[in-house]
Amino acid sequence: MKNGQLLAEPTLKTTAGSSSKLLNFLIDMKFLLKGKVLVANVLPVFTAYWLALHFHGERFADHWGVFLLTMIGSTLVISGALMLNNWYEVDLDQKMVRTQKRPTVNGNFSLKAVLWMGIITSIVGLVMMLFTTWEATLYSFLGWFVYVVLYTFWTKRRYTLNTVVGSVSGAFTPLIGWAVIAPVNHIVPIVLFCILFIWQIPHTLAITIKRLEDYTRAGVPMLPVVCGVPVTIRQNLIYIITLLPFPFLLVTSFGWFFFSVAIVLTVGWIILAMKGPKTKDVKGWAQANLRFSLIYLFSLFLLMILLTSSIFN
Structure with a gap:
């Protein structure tokens, strides 16, 4: 028994140690890939892919291969862009409280490793996307290029318009999913592009107000840092109001129920945004x-998927 215990205990410790290392690695990857940001970018790819199948009379079961290529390929492109963003912005992240768990900051991953991970x-x-369609590959590259080169390398440290530039990159995601099935000359992907572009701006402005001290300490020229919180609150409201016309453009595609939900969500967001100038608790x-x-984004996309599912048709 003693010999058995002596043999078993090191084995158990080795197994536990391996599990702990794997868990820590996965946690590091979550922070490196900005978990929620990755999901928020992959969701529109899937949604647009699904909608393209519906509006072009294709069956999901007939496109499993291209579906897997699309989801894996686009996820890798987005992940690569996020890795390169973390690699380049490590000096900023070191000054911000909210980014201290990123492996580029705590030293769990070397910068050289992150750079090569991002490139590869x-x-x-992008190579995987080449096996779908040229158009989808083009949108994948454009989204990557805008985020990495125009946003991360160029505008992030120089201009308050960095938020607008960064929003362009995320807006390409529904075009990727749709273009795998058919050319992007349909009202649905074009409106989704516009919604995502506009949506990202107030979403990001809310983050910058919430983390104002972080951005100020890091010297990032975000709108509230340069122009102040009151100006940011007003612009936040303007961008949300500009979302109002888009449900009208989608009535023919999704019906009046979708239109009603979208309008209610948009008006609710406007009412919330209007409380900004009077609030004492800005954070x-x-x-x-x-x-x-x-809630707005995930509700709209989930509703689009459900309304075009077979159980509703």
């Missing part, structure tokens, strides 16, 4: 806006 992941993702208001922005 981006290339593999709490920003957190509420941030939470509502996510």
Whole structure:
């Protein structure tokens, strides 16, 4: 028995140690890939892919291969862009409280490793997208290029318009999913592009107000850092109001129920945004806006998927 215990205990410790290392690695990857950001970018790819199948009379079961290529390839391209963003912005992240768990900051991953991971992941993702369609590959590259080059390398440290530039990159995601099935000359992907572009701006402004001290300490020229919180609150409201016309453009495609839900969500967000100038708890208001922005986006996309599912037709 003693010999058995002596043999078993090191084995158990080795197994536990391996499990712990794997868990820590996965946690590091979650922070490196900005978990929620990755999901928020992959969801529109899937949604647009699904909608393209529906509006072009295709069956999901007939396109499993291209579906897997699309989801894996686009996820890799987005992941590669996020890795390169973390690699380049490590000096900023070191000054910000909210980014201290990123492996580029705590030293769990070397910067050289992250750089090569970002490059290789981006290339593999784009190569996989080449096996779908040229148009989808083009949108994948454009989204990557805008985020990495125009946003991360160029505007992030120089201009308050960095938020607008960054929003362009995320807006390409529904075009990727749709273009795998058919050319993007349909009202649905074009409107989704516009919604995502506009949505990202108040979503990001809410984050910058909530983390104002972080961005100020890091010297990032975000709108509230340069122009102040009152100006940011007003612009936040303007961007949300500009979302109002888009449900009208989608009535023919999704029906009046979708239109009603979209209008209610948009008006609810506008009402919340209008409370900004009068609030005494700006951080709490920003957190509420941030939470509502996510509810808005996920609700619209989920509803689009459900309304075009076979159980509703």
